[in-house]
Ligand code: ADP
Ligand code: MG
C-alpha cells in the first residue's frame with residue numbers, strides 16, 4: 112500500500128515457521144478440493160489413466176486490499192447486472208455495434224449470426240434470464256502521483272460468460288481464514304498492526320452463489336425433474352472448480368447437473384414440442400450453463416456452432432444467452448465509456464455516475480475521428496501507458512506498451528477496428544509469497560479483484576440481482592497478464608485494510 116505506517120508485509124517468518132505454514136496450506140488445499148488436474152508434464156506416460164491432481168496455485172498470505180475499494184466493487188455489482196440485462200434487451204444497440212464488429216472479427220461475427228438466426232419468431236420462447244457475471248478490477252495510482260495517494264478502483268473488464276474460479280476462490284478464502292486462526296502467523300504484534308484479525312477477511316459467498324443462481328433459474332423453469340447442463344471443454348484442467356458447482360447444486364438445491372461438450376451436445380441434443388424444449392440423454396434441460404464456447408478454439412468445426420445454435424433456439428435457460436455473451440465484449444465496454452452512452456442506458460444519474468467512475472480510459476481503434484486520434488497518441492507515446500485488446504476471453508490475448516506501435520502501424524483501419532485501446536491501470540505493488548506446484552515464489556505482486564454477479568429475471572420481474580462473492584487473483588508485478596488458468600496468477604483473498 113502507499114500507507115507506509117503499515118508494518119512490512121507479509122510477516123517475515125523464520126525458515127522453519129514458513130515451511131510449517133507451507134505444509135499446512137498445501138495439505139489443507141489438497142484435503143478440501145482446492146485442486147486442479149495436474150499439467151500433462153506431471154502425468155506419467157505409462158499410467159495415463161491414473162488421475163493426478165495438484166493444489167491450485169495460491170497466495171500463502173491474504174493480500175492487503177483497501178476496504179473502501181472492496182465495498183465499492185461489491186456495491187457496483189447489482190448496477191452492472193442491471194446494465195447487462197438492459198443492453199441485452201436493446202436489439203437496436205446490439206445490431207448497431209455488431210453489424211460493424213462482425214465484419215472485422217470472425218468469431219464475434221459467428222456469435223452474431225446465431226443472434227440474428229434465432230431472433231424474432233425463430234427465437235427462444237424462454238423469458239427467464241440467468242446472468243452469472245464477474246466484474247474485474249485493479250487498483251490504480253497514476254505514475255506521477257504524490258506519495259500517499261489513495262488508489263482508485265478501475266474496471267478491467269466485465270465477464271458475462273464462463274466466469275471461473277468461484278468455487279476455488281471460496282476455498283482460498285477458507286484456507287486463509289484457517290491459516291490465520293490455526294497457525295497464528297499474524298499474532299506477532301511487531302509484524303502487523305494489531306487490528307488485522309479474522310474480521311479483516313471478508314466472508315466470501317462465491318463457493319455457493321453460482322449454484323444459487325442456477326437453482327433459482329431451475330425453479331422458475333418449473334420442471335422439478337429437469338437437469339442443468341454445464342457445457343465444458345474436453346480435457347478441462349480446472350474441472351474441480353466446476354465440479355464444486357455441481358456438488359453444491361445437488362447438495363443445497365437437489366438439482367442434478369450433467370457435463371457435456373459442444374460436440375456431445377451436437378450429437379445428443381433433441382428439441383421437442385412447439386417450445387423446442389431441450390432434451391439431452393433423455394433428460395429435459397432447464398438450464399444450460401456455459402463453461403466453454405467463449406473462444407474460437409471451442410468451435411473446431413461447424414458441429415460446435417450448430418450445437419450452440421440448437422441450445423440458443425431452445426426453451427432451456429441459457430447462461431449466457433447470445434445477447435448476454437455479446438454485450439460482454441470489450442467493444443461494448445469501450446462504447447459504454449463514450450460520452451453519454453452509459454448515461455443513456457442507466458436512467459438513475461447517481462448509478463450512472465458510480466459506473467462511470469469505475470471506468471478507465473477506453474478508446475476505439477476504428478476509422479472514426481476518435482479512433483484516429485487514439486492511434487496517433489498511442490504511436491506518439493510508443494505505446495507507453497496503453498493496452499490493446501482484441502475481442503477475446505480467457506487471458507493471454509492482449510498487447511502491451513512497446514509492442515503496440517509495431518502492430519498498429521502495419522494494420523489496416525479495418526483490422527484495427529477489431530481491437531480496442533485502454534489506459535494501462537497501474538496497481539501499487541505489494542509483497543507476498545505464491546505457492547505453485549508445492550514451491551514458494553516470493554516477490555512483488557499485484558492483485559485483481561473480481562466480484563461475481565447473480566441475475567435472474569422473468570420478463571420484467573427481477574428475482575435475483577446481487578453480488579455473489581469475490582475472487583482475488585495475484586500475480587508477479589512484472590507480469591502483464593493475470594489469468595490463473597493461463598498460468599500467470601494465483602488464487603488469493605483480500606485482507607481488508
Ligand atoms: P480476458 O477476457 O482475456 O481475461 P482481460 O481484459 O481481463 O481479458 O485482460 C487479461 C489481463 O490483462 C487482466 O487480468 C489484467 O491482468 C491485464 N489487463 C487487462 N487490461 C488491463 C489494463 N487496462 N491495465 C492493466 N492491466 C490490464
Ligand atoms: Mg474476460
Ligand code: MG
Nearest residue numbers: 247267268506
Ligand atoms: Mg479477464
